[in-house]
Amino acid sequence: MKKEIIFKLNDEMVSVTVDSDELLLDVLRDKFGLKSPKRSCGRGECGACSVLLNGKSVRSCIIFAVEVAGQEIITFEGLQKEGMTDLQKSFLEHNSFQCGFCTSGVTITATEFLQKNPKPTVKEIKEALAGNLCRCTGYSSIVDAIYDYTKKKGE
Amino acid sequence: MSTFDYKRPATIGEVVKLLDEYKTSAKLLLGGTDLNLMLTEDIIKADIVIDIKNIEGLDVLQIKDSNLIIGAGVTFSQIVDSPLMKEKFPVIWESSRTVASMGLRNRATITGNICSAVPSADSAPALLNRDAAVVAISSQGKREIPIEDFFTGPRKTSLLDNEMVMSIKVPEIHGKFGGSYIKMGRYRGEDLAQVGVATLATEDLNYKISYCAVGPRPLRVKEVEALLNGKEFQGELNQELKDIILRTVSPISDIRASKEYREKMCLVLLERSLKASLSRMKNGEPQYGKELL
Amino acid sequence: MKDYKYVGKKSIRIDGKAKVMGAAKYTDDLEFGPNLLHIAVLSSPHAHAKILGIETSEAEKVPGVKAVISGKDFPQKFGLYLRDHAIFPNDKVRYVGEQVAAVIAKTKKIAQAAVKKIQVEYEVLPNIQNALDSIKPNATLIHPNLGNYEVVPWLYPQPGTNIGHVRKIRKGEIDKAFEEADFILEDQYHVPHVVHAPMENHIAVALFDYEDRLTMWNSTQSPHTQRNILASCLNIPHKDVRVIAPYVGGGFGGKAGISMEVIAAVAAMKVPGCPVKLAWSRKEEFENSSQRQELFAKVKMGVKNDGTIIALKHELFWDVGASAEYGSNVVNATGFSAIGPYNIPNVYIDSFAIYTNRPPCGAYRGFGYSEFHFGLESHIDRIAKKLNMDPIEFRKKNAIKEGDKVAYGVEMGPTGLRECIEKVAEKIEMGKEVISDDPDKIIAKGFACAWKAPAMPPNESSAAFIKFNEDGSINILVSGMELGQGYLTSMAKIAAEVLSIPLEKIRVEHPDTDRNPYEWQTVASHTTWSSGNAVKKAAIEAKGRIIETVSRALNYKKDTLYLEDEMVKCTVDSNFSLALKDFVINGIQMKDGTFRGGPILGTGIFMPEFTSAMVDPETGQGGHPNVHYTTGAGAVEIEIDKRTGRVRVLKMAEAFDAGKVLNPDLAKGQIIGGFMQGLGTALWEEVKFDENGKILNPNFTDYKIPTTLEVPDEMYPIFVEVAQPDGPFGVRGIGEHTMIPVMPAVGNAIANALGIRLTEVPFTPERILAALEKKGK
């Protein structure tokens, strides 16, 4: 069933017509051309499709687009409107990616987490990121980048 | 996936009306971490999906008349981030932390968790131990279902077709107590419980013990509680207690774990949980949230 | 050692910005316009069944459906080494998940709905789910026409059986050696199927245009090899097949060769002018891309009392699934190398590729070496213990040295194996006891060695173009794939070093078979070595042209000119310097106003001209099947809970002889990433099948790959550098090797902790408790 929905997307009000069973992930990618959320597991288990919904990281592969009517979505693209963020710089510095497929999801999760907990321990970082699967890095460069970023920020 | 109608009523009154109209062909949507996946993968069908998570007031998380009210819209993240929960309902808090991952906890609700009623529901043992009640509403009115009567089988509850859960009610405990939830997954990362056990010990040495993932529904083992009550748990279960537990639980073998292994873990985890609960009751250590496995 | 400016120095990856900013485009991120059609595939519900009929008319009637295709339209078979894999089977299905037909439609939803309307009539056949059953006499034949399939000359399918290939090695006098041995240990080991689980699933987009040319955008490790397979299988001239390979979201061998891409290619041929997209879901990725072969290994080793290994009989029974088109080479490669990194004079190896009704298996990081090292390195520890020797000393005593003869009679090249063993043992403090303060827990350590050679056809090759731009920057055109390992950065560094140009001024282009020169495939941990050699030669050629131009125009002797900091300088005239940007395109102006020079280019090719796969099939002797071996060692410190059986790795160390490390951070990343992937296979990962060949865990709910919470607190990646004589700057590969020691190291640690020996992975808590109970009895 078709529905028109209006929501805030990366700081702009947008409207779009969707089927009620259309997934937010597909709508963002196919109707708005926002390719940073990636499809991987399609079941909410890997975090590759993460976006921020009202400031919280969620999995867009198991959210129907109709559910976000009236809400606010920020994608990875929306995080870096002012250019490369310090967190991204830290990722670059630490080579916290290999294939890079998980990177946007990891960054989205880390962004939310650091807002809640700006001075985390390594263990807390690991716990926060435990739902973002990365098959390449073995995670340690990701954890290092986030930890190092918070240290520098604290200085 | 067959397409469905989507509605987002503003009030509970409207929801109840829709439920009367559509009965089983309607599905109530909260976080959608379970429902949306089942719809997407064609495991279930619905004519209408009623999204209730944004209904005003459903996100309450507060104490009222000595009872904690957890609104149906309360997510696991809200629980995990709540100082009130950590302080006064620490086992619900502790078990909420073990649910999936942050990205799912931001969406998944504790009400959704119990309504899905999978045998491995992480929130169930802690709620069972606290004698929680499920507050349901329909056009016939409101009623409270003791959580023990709520789960009736795998993915089955005593909720009627035209009922919706408004909140979960958890009585406060006034004296000193300690509790714990231990979840055995295949690894430390996100996993479903293969065995989950929650225990609670109060100052007068009264115990509460509940399991998930070791039978068709989460269950409390009152027989064991009765035998332990009044005594200081010494760290090891005696043979009588072990026998009772193994008689009470009925785990299955599946690809996650065998029946035999689950049975063994029912005992090991219970010993560890009881030890932690007692120690927490006495001196607050090990801190809540600390790994107990 | 020579001091390099770029090689071996820390640097930011040249694909870094693209990745942290989300600018890196993967295949599914590309736009193909409103004409794009989508494919959904009907897959087999049976592991083995005759196809009696396929009825597609109902599906064709669904509005939005453009075409339905099946084996009637495309009866061809494809394969890298052995053409046994049907595009769509016409005779019978051979595994659950095999493609039977496909619908091309305007949307994926329509295609999926239409697929459900295709009717297939099957006659179910007995299916084989175990390699050891498959080689029993009278087993149902999975490929009755095996004898008719096209195959490379160095593989030996056995028609009339379920054996797709057998590699035999006979060296020395095995029977006599066992007679002379003071101690013999014989046992069996089992490693189940696992999957690559890259975060990006397989995806392919194909366009067959009105001039009959096929263009594909694929997530692949093998653009040129795919072009070759497509051209020969579909009978299209190579020049008219174009494979473009954007960024890849992880490969690990799973995207080597070709698999589902053929479906997209033939679908495109059915709807000329429209691009068509086929994207695997995670479930399809599990069921129908490729898996790692299951291994049943029999190891028999004979030693002298002084700790000398004198005999090894190693029999490898590989379940390659329903197709051996790629997996047969895993079987071949491991057959040649199943002695491990040891000097063993008497060797008997049989390595069998055995068909079953399971998904096709192929390359997986380690190419079979992880699997056989599990048994071999477990065996090494067990024997050392029997001899009362320190397992580290035992390994050092038998470790292969330069000049020793490997199993097929060729001399071993330079190796830093002993140093790797020592460094890892030291770092993990092997032999030093650690006691847990929790009485339920035991802390212990385990060790393993590893080696691996690139497994390639003897005539694999690489090529590179370098072209200069007006500002003195360069574009490097190659066809190796950036899979995340840092290939682009490595190639840039090699060129940077030769041409003295900073990395910021180098762009390395993604493969496009129309434009970029040849590369066999990005597999086998050989690309830094092979493609790196081609890039180095291209850079040297470009440098030669630069120097020739300057010498000719300005009258300097060639041998006095050199490159430094983007300039040409002269050893005898310190006042002279000429910036590259001043002439690399437009040439050097002479006094008379004319110009000398022109655009500077470089080309480079590399082929190892000393290799040959032609060996005696009965003994494996007489050829030179491998180019070199990378060697190393790994160890873990684990904590094990006696009551639950749970294992946690506290500490790990691995050392590999990389010849020369080009990128220290990236090399460390390979060790850590490879270790964690290996840990997955040691502790949790296993594809589970029911008795009818259906996968029970085709998702991350029940196929558990490591998360952040499984990462050890302490990790020590170590490198040893004994140069590879024919490697660019001495480089040899390490990408796969890092995974190899993990299973046996963890197994050895468990044995050291509890005195139980597990001969099967993964080491689940259940298996550990069961073994403990058995021991208690």
Ligand code: FES
């Ligand atoms: S694709 Fe959404 S969580 Fe994996």
Ligand code: FES
């Ligand atoms: S970098 Fe490849 S999945 Fe994380």
